[in-house]
Amino acid sequence: MPPVRRQARGERRIADVLDATLALFAEVGYEKTSTNAIAARAGMSPGSLYQYFPNKEAIAEALSQRLVEELRAAHTTAFGEADVTGLPLAELISRVVDPLVAFNVAHPGAKALFGNAAMPAALAAGSRPLQSAVTGRVAAIIRARSPELPLPDAERTAMVAVQIVAALMGPIVAAEGDERAALIAELKRALVGYLESAER
Amino acid sequence: MPPVRRQARGERRIADVLDATLALFAEVGYEKTSTNAIAARAGMSPGSLYQYFPNKEAIAEALSQRLVEELRAAHTTAFGEADVTGLPLAELISRVVDPLVAFNVAHPGAKALFGNAAMPAALAAGSRPLQSAVTGRVAAIIRARSPELPLPDAERTAMVAVQIVAALMGPIVAAEGDERAALIAELKRALVGYLESAER
DNA sequence: GACGAATACGAGCGATCACTCGTAATCTCC
DNA sequence: GGAGATTACGAGTGATCGCTCGTATTCGTC
Structure with missing residues (x-):
């Protein structure tokens, strides 16, 4: 697991994901927050979301x-x-x-x-x-x-x-x-x- | 919605469902308890479960x-x-x-x-x-x-x-x-x- | 400007969920 | 013992979920 080289764009996207996740957790809680909804709220595709996080749990962890x-x-x-x-x-x-x-x-x-x-x-x-x-x-x-x-x-x-x-x-x-x-x-x-x- | 005529067998089954539901809630919580799991734990088919309750929420309500x-x-x-x-x-x-x-x-x-x-x-x-x-x-x-x-x-x-x-x-x-x-x-x-x- | 790495997409896969429906067994009551 | 209600079944339906993958675009570096 070499630490990925991350561009500034990527860092911004990660922050966007965490912002979206926090907002959705506030609205519907952890269980009912779908990863597709997180991606949509963060303005990206599910595929892009999973470029930065291996799974839903890791998103909650980072947040x-x-x-x-x-x-x-x-x-x-x-x-x-x-x-x-x-x-x-x-x-x-x-x-x-x-x-x-x-x-x-x-x-x-x-x-x-x-x-x-x-x-x-x-x-x-x-x-x-x-x-x-x-x-x-x-x-x-x-x-x-x-x-x-x-x-x-x-x-x-x-x-x-x-x-x-x-x-x-x-x-x-x-x-x-x-x-x-x-x-x-x-x-x-x-x-x-x-x-x-x-x-x- | 005429109150259904219920046989003694039915009353027993309802009690079984509530027992199973309580046990599963204790183990995994409300959200992660599936209705099929409730039916299985209560020793019946999903179809039978839905003979007594219109939906999952009603089960929690009765419990x-x-x-x-x-x-x-x-x-x-x-x-x-x-x-x-x-x-x-x-x-x-x-x-x-x-x-x-x-x-x-x-x-x-x-x-x-x-x-x-x-x-x-x-x-x-x-x-x-x-x-x-x-x-x-x-x-x-x-x-x-x-x-x-x-x-x-x-x-x-x-x-x-x-x-x-x-x-x-x-x-x-x-x-x-x-x-x-x-x-x-x-x-x-x-x-x-x-x-x-x-x-x- | 060219090359590799990072970023980006989104249709779709397999699994799971709440719930349905056609059918058959069993009970109640006369 | 027969009719109608109740109980029972379980494969299946449509929706949603977390997540993948083939492909296309953009970036940093020389």
Whole structure:
């Protein structure tokens, strides 16, 4: 498998494919998004699509990787990691949740990759990064704030917190205006309540 | 549409179909469960299957209705509704959550109907009962405990609580032994923390 | 401008899906 | 025991899916 020499045109086409895939995932979800529909939305033929990706799963995988990077960028610019331990819990949660919400609102369809247990099992490698990148980050923060907490407990707490966020992200993205703001507030309250009792 | 006269044999076959459907939903989810596979698992031909159900959606709908009834039965026997307002919050949550967990452990695949936003939109009528039967119940309990809470707020709080439960039900069902117990404890802590701050 | 590599096309292949239909066995009720 | 309804079958239909392949065009490089 020699790494293919790629022209600038090709890079652009790949980006087009990922854009189209994200849009379709947002509209109909992973399973019901056909590869022919992706090609059509990206303005190319099925044959051209398969010049860049070996199969549908690889498309989701590449999209997932791109989203992971965008998410990481959004988070690292959102807070300088040094002061994490000193921050009040509510403040910390806002600084993590707000960019995450903004990210999901900006990229609806990300949750098709993010929260989806119905993903093909083989896609674990492609879908898991998004899920576990976030969980790992949260676990690290929890460990930094509560060093005495056993590692398995910190990981379980992080996983639960991420599941709660993922569960409410759908309604939050679907809602608008005041209702969305109210749901975000509820999410933060839920996290504060849960993590406060976990830190004690 | 005159209600079809059904023989005892037919009733048994319908139950067989729903059993098979629930098992397959647990294994591969709604989308990837084929009607031919349902028929085969139920020990009948596709033609016989379609004697009892007009389409795949109707099968899911009937299964959902059966689960709603079983769930209602499990809950009403689990607590006499009179003392709901007086109970300590943690106790109340245990009495609601424990039967729900037991139900989902006994019927894996119920969550394919329960928590699934990827369900066909038209299935709202079939899948919503399970979701909204639980949410409505929770909203009623919240209103009973906090009568001064505006109704929209109570409904939103109930919805969030149910989403949290649904989000953790998957990991809980998937886990075993101590890990499952630990996750159930986390779920209850999360609910206590959230609902305490909501009741205030 | 010529040559190889990369890009591009789209009809169509094989598989699978939800669902049908002609036919036959079995049950209910008189 | 016979008529009509119900139950049962399973090969088959049309649609859709992920994906291929033969061929044509464009690009980078000399």
